[in-house]
Each structure stands twice: as C-alpha cells, then as structure tokens.
Amino acid sequence: MDCFMLLLLMATLQAVTILTSGAVREASVLGYYITPLFSYYSYHGPVFRVMLRVNRGKLLENRHYGFITYCNNCGNSQEFSWAELGQISCSCSGSHGSRSLVISGPLWTGPLHSAAYISKMINLAEEWGWIGNGAETDLEKLLKQMLDESDPRLKSGYIKMDEVASRAKINSPPLRTMMSAMQKEGYATSRSHIASNAIKTDCPMSVCIRISKELQGVDSFSV
Ligand SMILES: [Zn+2]
Structure with missing residues (x-):
C-alpha cells in the first residue's frame, strides 16, 4: 500500500529540493523510494508544501539526485550527476575556470509534480464542481500551471x-x-x-x- 507524506517548510525553491533529496536519502536507507506528487508555493509565509509518495523498493537509478550549478559569469544553470561530480564546468569557462560556478547539492533535480497525479486532481476538482464552470478560477489556473510545470523535459x-x-x-x-x-x-x-x-x-x-x-x-x- 502506498504511503503519503506531506512536508511543509518555510524557505526557498532550493530548500524544497534539498528537503526532497533528504527524504529520498532517508527512504533509500530504509528500503523505500519516494517520488513527489505535487508541490505548492504560497507567498503568504512564504511556505512550500510537498506531497511525497513513499514506495517500497529501490529506484533503479539516481538520475534525479545530483548537483545544480549556476554560473555567475554567463548565467547558465546545469545539472550534474554524482558520476559527473569531478567534471563540473561551464561551457563559457575560458579564463574564469570554475571560479564563477556556484554548486548546490546533493539535491532533488527532478520534477516537483507528477503529471498523472495533477491530472487526477483536475478531474476530481471538475467532478466536485470546483473548476470547469466556464469562468476560469484561480484554482483552475493553478492546476493547469502545475500540469505544465510537470513536463519532464x-x-x-x-x-x-x-x-x-x-x-x-x-x-x-x-x-x-x-x-x-x-x-x-x-x-x-x-x-x-x-x-x-x-x-x-x-x-x-x-x-x-x-x-x-x-x-x-x-x-x-x-x-
Ligand atoms: Zn558560464
């Protein structure tokens, strides 16, 4: 049976990815793996909420658990896996080398919503008459935006x-x-x-x- 976890925190987007990666790590030690179902940012606070699904077993790969770099020189952001840790650089590098890079991690680099789960939420909201009545409500806009945000590319x-x-x-x-x-x-x-x-x-x-x-x-x- 699936188990769900709702995590709350007051912080930044980066903190939510660190929090998720912490849950990934802890779950892995216990023989589980977790996947985010949806996350929601409320600027009243600000508060980030993340709903995670805890599954039995292990993920076959850690492709969403790695490092993110930001280059102060050119503004580019890149993702690196653990295996690529020694090769972190930016294509603009030149004489700046890696000194212009800010490295964050290890953290969760994958999507913060599941498209399938958001689609279910949209269907349920329609069934309950919360959305889909012609006038596009804030809730409808938010759910559609979350669906767009869950594109794995x-x-x-x-x-x-x-x-x-x-x-x-x-x-x-x-x-x-x-x-x-x-x-x-x-x-x-x-x-x-x-x-x-x-x-x-x-x-x-x-x-x-x-x-x-x-x-x-x-x-x-x-x-
Ligand atoms: Zn650069």
Missing part, C-alpha cells in the same frame, strides 16, 4: 526574465512572446507558479539572451 528551477533582460541589456519582451519564440526553436517552456515573471525551460541562458534580443530587434552580436 523542464530543468529544475526557473529563469527570471529580469535577469535575461539585464544580461541582454534590453527591455524585457512580454513573457508569452518570449515563451512562444523559445518553443518555435524546440525548447520546452512553462510559466512558474512560484515566480510570476519567470520561465521554466530547458533553454540555456545564452539562447534566452539571443532570442530576447531578436524579439526586441537588437543585433545579437552587438555589445
């Missing part, structure tokens, strides 16, 4: 549009326009229910900067 965390605009030295293009331009180039995108002016994506920062400049009619090669 999306990387951990999000890219803030303010940072893209600041690095590109332009005014930020509208979020929707930016997301559709990124999708046209084959990248996965979703809004984030945690930060309003941010995008969850698998698109590197350098490409985000180039796309945003193109949208604003600025030559990518000019400084």
